[in-house]
Amino acid sequence: MRKIISVLLLSIVAVGIYLSVSHIPFGAPKTKVGGHYVEQGMEETGAANMVTSVVVIYRGFDTLGEVTVLFIAAVGLAAVLGIAGQQGFPREPASFVLRNACVVIFPLILLCGTYIFAHGHLTPGGGFQGGVVIASAFVLSYLGGRERRISKRLFGSVESLAGLVFVTTGLIGLAVGGYFLSRILPNGRPYSLLSAGIIPIIYIAIGFKVGSELAGIIDNLIEETK
């Protein structure tokens, strides 16, 4: 009975969404806002990567919010697990191959992540993606060096500082340009590394923040596994 009702409800929702979706003109010339971003985006922001210009410049406030959501998730997890969080369980040491491979690969992954967030305005990727790559390097280091732990204080401070950099950049924009997150730096020559105004600053901050947050989340989850 329960199953029948849930299937019925789901199909009502599905039909409703289908009927609404069928009215959306897919493939038609881009609508007002989208078209503006596509046509004017690079000229207005100096970012060769169109997605980045939308994420950081046009809708930068949402991005600040999303960064905060991730921050809350990390802090919340730490608050909930931190109480029960006891140290340690007997760990089997990593094998020779894994341990030594980590030593070689770890800096390379960091470099790759840094490249991705530092070039967010030029190539696909950006702060979030680069941050995740960086966090993956720390996962690897946990696998390779199982007795080693990252310093929570250091990571917490990096996380906070990166958040503060984002907010401060916005506030400087408010003080200088009259709008929060206004473009206080010149757009520069498109396709060069030093271009697109404040995008690199914000994406570097986001890269650090996301990297340290995700690494912190993994650290908290390791502690819980017994």
Added chain:
Amino acid sequence: MVNPVLLIVVPLGFAFLIPILSLLSKKAAKYIPPIPLCFNIVVSLLLLPRALENPVVVSIGGWQPAFSINLVAGPVGILLSAVVAFVGLLVSIYAVDYIREGATDRYHMLFLLLLTGATGVVLTGDIFNLFVFFEILCISSYALVAYAGDKAGIESAVKYLIQGAVGSSLLLIGIGLLYGLFGTLNMADIAKALQSPSSLPVFVPMALIISGLGVEAAIFPLNGWLPDAHSSAPSPVSAILSGIAIEVGLYAIARVVFTIFGLSIDSTSNFLMFLAVLGILTLLVGEMCALGQNNIKRMLAYSSIGQMGLILFALAMASSYAVVGGLFQLVSHTLAKALLFLTVGYMTYRTHSLDVSALAGIGKRMPITSLAFTIGAFSLIGLPPFAGFPSKLLIVRAALATKECLFFVLIGGALLGTVIEAAYFFRIVQVLYFKDGNTNIARKQVPAVALIPIVIFVILIVGIGIYPKFITGLLSSAAAELLNRVDYIRNVLG
């Protein structure tokens, strides 16, 4: 010139600052939240005169509205952001002493971020931005409900998380559909392009968005998470969740219904009638459940559901009179419910039990706290001379002024709900004062830091109750802004 964006960014910045400051001193964290909240009150008050003349519309990044996110600080936004900051400030002062266990610096961070999210929701003029701030609000509430780390807290937080996540998904699908249909996320821009809310492709996103927001606003039957979450959270968190979080959800529904979809009582759509019926149903279900409770915090949580129903009913009548009543009820409920949870926090702390019967004789042991509880309860019931009386009276008068048979019946239901409400609150007051109970509890008042917010709440409740004009002027321009869709579009898009 003060920019409304500061109301969101400054608390956010302070929340990011807390981990660094708590490296220097473990005790610093608890003194941080009051600073940005004081700042927010001042900024709200500075913005108020301008907002009353014309909503302050600012863009983020300096682009024309529709191409970037914008904030609209009209009378509603400023009123609610001031309420959020004010109640948040008092609760954060209370929490300085109350929150002692666990990772206290994280508690204060999450608390501040929750209020940031609430402020963002009431100020934003962009539907996707509203979703983002809504997530900030919701996710920090999930974490705060689980803060105590006990079984009840974690269980109810998981329940809340699952229902909230489903609600957020519905909201996001609805927003996605709207963007697909209109190619813009700016609320005013969508409103301008949207002709009729009753055509099916528009109705589906509206239904999805309202169900999504309805989970947070605790509308029946989407409120299964609330009694558990509000009763097992630490008391200051319950105060904020009951006093601010669900009200913000309700505001978002009103904003979406009135501004984006442009529903009005004279339109052909019966959707508002449906919401009004849903409101009274929520009210009656909430109050009935509250009547049967023996756990005092659960009783208060169910009473919040009932009050949300009443506010939804008032807003759904959509006359300017009724919306003033609804907003007034929202403010008076926020003050009273926050006060009740704060007082109950220390009472149950002393008795070590959430049972109503354990409170017997507390009236003699903690006279000021008990008196404050009684005042909060009387205000919720709607007794003069407390703030709940003029607000409930306004709603009743508005319902009678509609001359609609349905609303007459519904307001009858609301009055029945009030009678039930009176029944269970009088029972508690009777237990507090007229039953001899455990004499082992020391005759000791709550600490001064906690007493200050309690006394301020009491003063406000009595003050607004005696002199409602203090606030009705602001409320009527807020109601006018909420209902006047054409002006909203013109103010934003120029």
